[in-house]
Amino acid sequence: DQQVKQNSPSLSVQEGRISILNCDYTNSMFDYFLWYKKYPAEGPTFLISISSIKDKNEDGRFTVFLNKSAKHLSLHIVPSQPGDSAVYFCAASGSNFGNEKLTFGTGTRLTIIP
Amino acid sequence: DVKVTQSSRYLVKRTGEKVFLECVQDMDHENMFWYRQDPGLGLRLIYFSYDVKMKEKGDIPEGYSVSREKKERFSLILESASTNQTSMYLCASRLQGTDTQYFGPGTRLTVL
Numbered sequence: 001d002q003q004v005k006q007n008s009p010s011l012s013v014q015e016g017r018i019s020i021l022n023c024d025y026t027n028s029m030f031d032y033f034l035w036y037k038k039y040p041a042e043g044p045t046f047l048i049s050i051s052s053i054k055d056k057n058e059d060g061r062f063t064v065f066l067n068k069s070a071k072h073l074s075l076h077i078v079p080s081q082p083g084d085s086a087v088y089f090c091a092a093s094g095s096n097f098g099n100e101k102l103t104f105g106t107g108t109r110l111t112i113i114p
Numbered sequence: 115d116v117k118v119t120q121s122s123r124y125l126v127k128r129t130g131e132k133v134f135l136e137c138v139q140d141m142d143h144e145n146m147f148w149y150r151q152d153p154g155l156g157l158r159l160i161y162f163s164y165d166v167k168m169k170e171k172g173d174i175p176e177g178y179s180v181s182r183e184k185k186e187r188f189s190l191i192l193e194s195a196s197t198n199q200t201s202m203y204l205c206a207s208r209l210q211g212t213d214t215q216y217f218g219p220g221t222r223l224t225v226l
Binding site for chain 2: 004006009032034036041042043044045046049089091093100101102104105106107
């Protein structure tokens, strides 16, 4: 049973426009969410996170929004740049105090078109 | 910066062979993890370790075992490799009490 779902396997966006990647979860015990970015032949790198006590977290061009009632989070990248082309994974944890494993989604491949 | 290294980037083995994948981190992290990444399935947790000599099964432990004799090193062992274990294997580490995991570059294992 996939507890964290990324329903779009791929997304193409024009350079300079906004990229919106979506993630849904089913487990109401999740209270901490992370986004990772992965280039081919490299390990995932941490991008941004959000705790369930917030509904928005921003870091430069990256913003994550959390809608707890809908069990939905999204990652906005604006403006999109060619270097943003990668696979993006969302992940969820049952605690923001550590000692919990992360549950990952299946990933969305983002392609930025120059 | 956290550095997580994996012993091989690419590995080709034959069915039935015993395979060792090594992971080393240099940041004194207590927690270490092994995942496999497959198309359409994302990252799935195989095993993790909260500290030296401790290990916990993840979501897909069948066919794998692990060893954590030293804090910096976490080994994944395929006792008898099978073709369905062909995959990208990713190791990660994490400081106890935090959520962010730091990943190594991955080992692409092909079992023929």
